[in-house]
Each structure stands twice: as C-alpha cells, then as structure tokens.
Amino acid sequence: MNDTFEPRIVAFLCNWCSYAGADNAGIARMESPANVLPIRVMCSGRVSPEMILRAFRSGADGVLVLGCHIGDCHYISGNHRTIKRVPLVRNLLGYVGVNPDRLRLDWVSSAEAPKFAKVTREFVETVRALGPIAEEMEQ
C-alpha cells in the first residue's frame, strides 16, 4: 500500500435523491473526491448484485450504492429492496475473499449535498486504506 494509490470507486446513484444530491454538491462547489465514478440509475432498487460484482470484476476498488432515505423513496419502496440486498452482497464478497468494507450503502437525499461530499470522502479513505483490490485478490 502506498500513499499515491488512488482507488477507483463505482458509485450507483439513484436519479431522484443521490444523483441530485451529487449535482447539488457540485453546484455548491463542495469538494468531493474525483475517485468516484457516478452511474445514474432510476432507483437504488435497480442495482442488482450482478452489477456490483461486475464492477469489482472490472477492477473497481470499491462500490458505493446511494439511494433515498427509507420512507422517502421516489418509488415508494424500491430502497426497501436495496437495504435487504446490499448486506447479502457484502456477505458474498467476504466469502470470495473481498473485504466487505469495499461495498457501502448509504442514503443521501437531494438536499444533502454536504452529506454526499462527506460520504464519498470517507469511503475513498476507507478504500484507500484497504489498498488496491488487485493486491487483495492475489493474497
């Protein structure tokens, strides 16, 4: 692990809350790390386990899933599925030798630009400390 390691983070952002939150963070000129590669989905419920695994297989060092707060989902209950699904994928990651902390689920509403900046910064630091996923897979 070295200090110059810049992790690549795939972030799935739901269209209504978290994508708008990320947008607002940009509009407000809040600093958030460029390591985060945002992918817009309509709902965090659209994020299937296959997609998360695919991101890791394609070389992502971390995957972030952000959605609306529970009870605030634009699609009523799409994020109820997400909250059940992501812990399962975390278990699966541990089973195949990937540190489950490389996958994080959080809620960012469209009004929470500062939270978007905070969550992304935190997560980049978490993954930076874990090191490149390629090294982990070699072990």
Place this chain on the structure above:
Amino acid sequence: MMDAGRHPNITLLTYSEVEQVSGYVGNFQVRIRKRARSIKEDVCTGCGVCQEKCPRRVVDMGFEAGMGRRKAIYFAFSQSIPNLPVIDRENCLYFTRGRCKVCEKECPAGAIDFEQEDQLLDVEVGAIVVATGFGMWDPTQLPQYSYGLSPNIITGLQFERLTNAGGPTSGEILTAEGEKPERVAIIHCIGSRDENAHPYCSRFCCMYSLKHAHQIRDKTGAEVYDFYMDMRAFGKAYEEFYERVQEEGITFVRGKGAEVEVLSDGKLRVKGEDANLGRLVAADVDMVILATAVEPQPDADRVASLFGLGRTPDGFFAEAHPKLRPVETSTAGVFLAGNCQGPRDVPDTVAHAGAAALEAVRLFNQGEVTISPTIAVVDAVQCVGCGECILSCPYTAIARDGNGKAEVNPALCHGCGTCVATCPAGAITALHFTDQEIVAQIDGLLEMMA
C-alpha cells in the same frame, strides 16, 4: 352541496363504501357497496314525518358529537343531501325487538322498506379523487385533561354544536347544568405538537379557538382564558381577526394548559404555566374547551391499500410531491383532496379540492396519458413465472398474463427497475437503463480511470 346533488352529471352515492378497485388510470373498475337505508329512495319525499313519529331516541355520536339526540330513523343533519332518512338498524325497535313499524304506518309516501338489502354497484371510472377527511383525536388518551370526568369538559367540535343555532341548545352557550358559564377556559394543542400524541400542528384549531373565544364573549360575556403555545394565525385576514379578539378582553395565557382538575363542587380548575410571566397559573372555570388534534381516519390503512396510496409518517395519505404535485398520488389517476392528505382549514381545503378536480378533468380532456419511456418490459420467453417481480413492484404494475408469465402494464410502471434487479431469470429489461448499458458505463468509466 345542493348543486352537487342536483347536477345531471353527478351521481351522488352517500351511505356507500368502495369495496374494491382494479384497473389503472383512465380505466378503473370500482365496486361500491351501497348500504341499505331501509328507504325507497325514489319514493321518499323527505318530509320528515318518520323522524318525528319514531319513538326511539338515541344519543347522536355523529353530527351532534354526543351533545344531542336523534331518532332511530333520522336525517344525518337538517338539509342533508340527498334529503333522505336512514334507519339505524342497531337501534330501531323493529330490527332489535321485532315490533314497532311506526314509521311505515306514518309515512305518507309508503317509502319505508324494512327488507331492503345492500346493493353492489360496479362502475367504470377514469379517475378517482380521495377526499375521506379526518378523524378527531380522542382526548381521554391524555388523562390529565380529565375529558369524560365532567360534562363541562368538551372538545372544540362539541362546542360547535353548543353554539350552533340548530344545535341542542338552539345556540345558547350553556353548561351541562343549563346555566350560562361565567368563566370559560380554552386549551389549544390537545394532542397536537405533543410528543405523547401527534407531533404535528393540526393547523386550524388556533383559528376556531379564537372564534370560540369571540362567540363566548359575544353571547355570554363570560371571562375567557385562552391557553396557547403559539398562536398560528397563518391565513389571509387571520392575524387581523386575532388582534380583534385580543381587544375583546380575553385573557391569553402563553403556555400550554397542563392539567384540568374537577373540583368537589363540580367547578373545573385549569393549571398551566404562563411562559410570559414565568409563573405557574391556575383558573377556576365553569367550562373547558379542548382544541383536540386532527388525525387520519381510523380506516386510513384500508383506504390506502384499496387505492394504492402511500402514507407519510404522520399517517395521512402521501402526495406525489410536497410542493410541486400536492394533489397527485403515487398511483396515476388517483388524486387527494382535503384533510385526508394533512390538516388544512376550509379555504385551503376548497383550493386543494378544486385542484384535484381539475387534475382529473385535465386527464379526461387530454384523452391520452403521456408516460415516460423508461419502463420495464418482460421477455415472455425467458420469464419462468416465479412471481418475484410482482411482489417487488411498488406500483402493482406487474400481473400474470394468460400463460402465467409476468406482464408489465406500461400505464402503471414508473420505471424504477426494482423488478429488473429482482428477476432471477434476467427476463425483465429496464428500457434506457438496460444491464448492457450500465455494464458498459461501469467498464468505460473504470477504463478511463485506469
């Protein structure tokens, strides 16, 4: 109300309940149970002789809020629309004891029908407006206000009957003993803005409490003590009314009334803190009016599942967007009007209801519904018919077709893609957010950063 009753394009079904709703925007099928009034509606002239002659008298917990009585055959209230009585079968002597039939004997039109049964009506409608109103919070849940321990502790709604010219005292404000009160206390926020009851503000109690204070001053000259936390005179000309009432010699106590004690002589002692004076205060009065909270109807659960409505944490039905779509719901073609969506006063309710009606009319005028192209489609060849998607859909937009395969109704689908991620067979595609598109984005972005 009368206009609605007379309008040729309006079919008014009172004393009826929606039992079942199916279909989707523009094409709803609704089953309505029209309960048996025991009256032949096309024969009855609404003369009211039956109500007059009926020997059975019961306390009216409906319109009179327990302050007055009604007969076992009764009109919901005078000038009710439609102008038809109903037999309350739980109290009618014929239905409970098998004899009486006085109303049948007296009815000049021969409109009484004891054998009448509930009717089921199936109607097709294009849009639905839910306007089921609100319930009143029961103040016995906070025993410190002693509601129920003295007949002179009443709710704001009960006071409305007392001060109404058509009410049990013909509009005279009297205590249960039949005397004019000399001192009256009004306590705001009973069950509202209270972490032990409802956290929200019920919004219109401040204004009706001010009206009550004014009416008591005006009709009886009694001293009025008004215990309030914050006076929310939020509407047009409301602040001016508050100022007018302040000049009428009413004692406003800033601080919530904490307790009502029934004294041995029947008088009522209201205790509280005057936050402006920083002192505990008490007032001995003859009558206490509790401005009780507005809450969702007790059957809001059933109504929500019937019409596919969401609910906000306070229990009221959820609008599609709190600012931009205040009358639409998450189900296309179903609109909300009035207090079922949240507490609001009369002008706001009228505005809200007008907006809901216009949204429905707008649908009809367009004749077509524009939907977003981001919807889900099922590949029937790959679908194994497990039904997981049906369970995952927040909009009940997926059903089985004739072969047991899943089928998405494009008019109901909002395109969230939850079913796509749920389908174990990979048989569902989210248009414009396909797996291939997302995977290409993942790979492309990671390559770019490599």
